[in-house]
Amino acid sequence: MSQDSVHGKWRNRWTFILAASGSAIGLGNIWKFPYIAGENGGGAFVLVYLLCISLIALPVLIAEVSIGKATRLSPINSIKLLSERAKASNYWVLCGWGAVIAGFLILSFYMVVAGWSLHYVLLSVQGAFNGLDGASSGALFGDFLASPSLVLGYSTVFLVATMLCLGKGIEKGIAATINVAMPALVGLLILLVIYGAAEGDFNSAFEFLFIPDFSKLTFNSMLVALGHSFFTLGLGAGAMMIYGAYMPDDVSITKAGVQIALTDTLIALTAGMAIFPIVFANGLEPGQGPDLIFIALPVAFGGMPFGSVFACLFFLMLSCAAFTSAISMVESTMAYIVERKGYTRMKAARIVGVMVWLVGLGSALSFNVMSDVTLFEKNYFDLIDYLTTNILLPLVSLGTIWFASWVMADKDVLSIFPDGRPPLLVVVGRWVAPLGIVVIFASIFGFL
Ligand code: TRP
Helix, strand or coil: CCCHHHHCCCCCHHHHHHHHHHHHCCHHHHHHHHHHHHHCCEHHHHHHHHHHHHHHHHHHHHHHHHHHHHHCCCHHHHHHHHHHHCCCCHHHHHHHHHHHHHHHHHHHHHHHHHHHHHHHHHHHHCCCCCCCCHHHHHHHHHHHHCCHHHHHHHHHHHHHHHHHHHHCCHHHHHHHHHHHHHHHHHHHHHHHHHHHHHHCCHHHHHHHHHCECHHHCCHHHHHHHHHHHHHHCCCCCCHHHHHHHCCCCCCCHHHHHHHHHHHHHHHHHHHHHHHHHHHHHCCCCCCCCCHHHHHHHHHHHHCCCCHHHHHHHHHHHHHHHHHHHHHHHCHHHHHHHHHHHCCCHHHHHHHHHHHHHHHHHHHHHCCCCCCCCEECCEEHHHHHHHHHHHHHHHHHHHHHHHHHHHHCCHHHHHHHCCCCCCHHHHHHHHHHHHHHHHHHHHHHCCCC
16 A cells, blocks of 8 residues: 555645644634633643643644654554554554544534634624624624524535535645635734734733733643643644645654644734734723634724724634634545545545534534533533543544554654654653643543
């Protein structure tokens, strides 16, 4: 099975780094990071988060990329082949399946939030935020969520675009999109930071994000930081494995891993510096949870000079970020179907798209027709989010780091790391990272 011919590779190291950063930078950075930092003590939380990224998430990222690069196959076939070569248990393949299923499930609810973002681009163009107050902004968002056809419609548009891009293949689809969307995202973000500095309360935002307040830091905040470090790097869902499978030969995995983690963190902090100046200048509460972006920010934009223009740029940026992440979530499913069935990319994309849409239907309807359908007090959307983010991702990540740092045969390790496993995979990968993940688990099930 020489796989280069099946999937192809990124043209150069930058395409890999850009694609992997695009996967990492998403709603997690712009929508989630600012509000969890807000809820958990700002700068103190940022410090813990940086520790989690470097000691736990980065080794997992390196492990994922290594597993992909070693065989250049989809996660399922890669782990299968590597465990055969290492004469290890066949059950390791479950780790590949878990990753593929996790990516698939994440897209099924991620597309819904991405759809909100698309809707908000159009609302800003229409000037819908002008003169909005807190209550009317809440009502605007609430009315939108209450409409099954609107929520489902926007999610579907987002999903169709994602699958069309994937159907075009890694060069003409993924790489071409990334080359446009990533510079656009960074450019828009810089514009927004400048706007925040000019029109907002930059100093309070800076203090909030960078001066630690340890009194607000609880044990739970540390767990939130740990969980988010996985989500934000897109770990545990096969995304980095499959992007690693397309990596050019002569690129250092460790160096690229550090660059991706740094870029992702920098963008999350910059997003904070775009959002919080506006939040503080308008007397809004930074720790108000997921509503921060879709309810509080529109109020602020509605009352600022050129607010509609900047609101539009903001939600456009959010949509770009969501798009470059979404394409990474089911690329491993696509690759598996192509390997297994030999279908064309477009045919595989149609199949995956229909399946994601059917599974995602419940998530789009969770805010309206199915809002009363709950299990363990969670609606369908929250349940899928919880199952994947808190259970599947850490579980698959644990398997992945264990596999790469203990199980993989020396010959395979040497084929990608000529000097042997890098220290990050030995010292940190063998002990620190697995322990960190076990701690998240224990806490989720109430042992801590
Ligand atoms: N990292 C992305 C974000 O921050 C989301 C994402 C992309 C993701 N690929 C993933 C999350 C794979 C988990 C697994 O929004």
